[in-house]
Amino acid sequence: MKTIEDKNRVDIKTIEKYDEINGHDVIRETLLxxxxxxxxxxxxxxxxxxxxxxxxxxxxYGLKVNATNKLYVGYxxxxxxxxxxxxPFDMKGYVIVPKDIYNECKKINDSYKK
Structure with a gap:
């Protein structure tokens, strides 16, 4: 059996970052x-x-873009x-945007267009 080398381990700080991920915040930040x-x-x-x-x-969340992080962030x-x-089950690859978040972000974005 092959042992896991230290260079292949995910550090504790990165694991804690995964626990902090909030999907609503990610949607809001993306729209803004x-x-x-x-x-x-x-x-x-x-x-x-x-x-x-x-x-x-x-x-x-200040994560490096690599294959492992892509897998974990997606999960x-x-x-x-x-x-x-x-x-939604019928639309793979899409996420529903809550109306309150959409309206909040739209209002902010529209204020910069004027």
Whole structure:
């Protein structure tokens, strides 16, 4: 049996960062940074692609972009969104944007356009 080398271990600080990840904060930050235009509307429900949210989580929580972190961040966010009923079963790769977050971010983004 091969032992795990120290260079292949995930450090404790990074594991703690995964526990801090909040899917609502990631959605809010993505809409504020990249704009509400990323959202698609279907039957008056806003959706956003998961890839944008996962990218945002890296800089929001100060994580390095590598294969291991991509796997863990995706897993943590998927789990968060499922527990909060924000991941539709019929639309793989998308997340539901809560109306209050969308309206809050849209109001802020629109104030800069004037």
């Amino acid at each position: 940074y990249k704009g509400c235009e990323l959202c698609s509307e279907i039957a008056s429900v806003q959706y956003i692609q998961k890839k944008y949210l996962e990218e945002t989580a890296f800089y929001l 943590v966010l998927d789990r968060y969104w499922r527990r909060n009923d924000l991941q």
